[in-house]
Amino acid sequence: MxxxxxxxxxxxxxxxxxxxxxxxxxxxxxxxxxxxxxxxxxxxxxxxxxxxxxxxxxxxxxxxxxxxxxxxxxxxxxxxxxxxxxxxxxxxxxxxxxxxxxxxxxxxxxxxxxxxxxxxxxxxxxxSGDGGEESLAFDGVDTEEKNGVLVLRVKDARVHLAAQRELLVSALLKAEPGGKVLVDLSTVLTFNSAAWDTLISYSEAFEISAVGLGPACKEVFFSWGFDSNITLFPDEDTYFKSVSN
CATH class of the missing domain: 1.20.120.160 (HPT domain)
Structure with missing residues (x-):
């Protein structure tokens, strides 16, 4: 080296x-x-x-x-x-x-x-004093209905800001009350505690699971105890096999 x-x-x-x-x-x-x-x-x-x-x-x-x-x-x-x-x-x-x-x-x-x-x-x-009014652009969240599950694919590499959490909530609320929601973080590098808290706040209304967590996402997820409210799966295939049984 x-x-x-x-x-x-x-x-x-x-x-x-x-x-x-x-x-x-x-x-x-x-x-x-x-x-x-x-x-x-x-x-x-x-x-x-x-x-x-x-x-x-x-x-x-x-x-x-x-x-x-x-x-x-x-x-x-x-x-x-x-x-x-x-x-x-x-x-x-x-x-x-x-x-x-x-x-x-x-x-x-x-x-x-x-x-x-x-x-x-x-x-x-x-x-220069001209900024501050235009909304910031984020990649946001793609949604997909798959086998009765609303899949949320988070596209931003880092999710830490209030505006990003609002986009997450907007996508989440497309699910039917009591429905299953799968959050895919496979392209996300970091997902802070406030973002997890946002998901947790809806865990009684929806059955929320997550896949695709990288090392930094897992560290926050487990260290803050979010696994008590959100079920983690290693990948999407494993998740859908579990819900089809």
Missing amino acids: SEDDALVDEFFSEVNDKYYPQVMEGIELLEGGDIAEGIEILSRPLHTIKGVTGFMAGFEYASGFTHKVEDFLKKVQAGSVDRSSDNITLLSRAVNMIFQVIEQLKEDGVPDETEPNEVLDKIADAS
């Missing part, structure tokens, strides 16, 4: 074990209305990520993107950007996208700049 490979491995170990949990804590505070404390917590990992990726060959784009997000965070903190709910949602989305960018660089070596550029355009508008 080269020194560069060792640096990348060490960095991503820190991302998963330290920086990402800090960022999730900060975002949950933002969403809960404790903006000052949320920004304070976010500042530390973002500053470190910006600096470290700047020294990592191939990750310069992540450093530049993080720098622009950090600047936006500082403007919100200083009050030069209005702390409207739309701007706070934009800030949360931008912070989440940092992790999407660095994961993409690790896996593919090049970023897909389409969505980051969209976010940066919104940041520029908000910073």
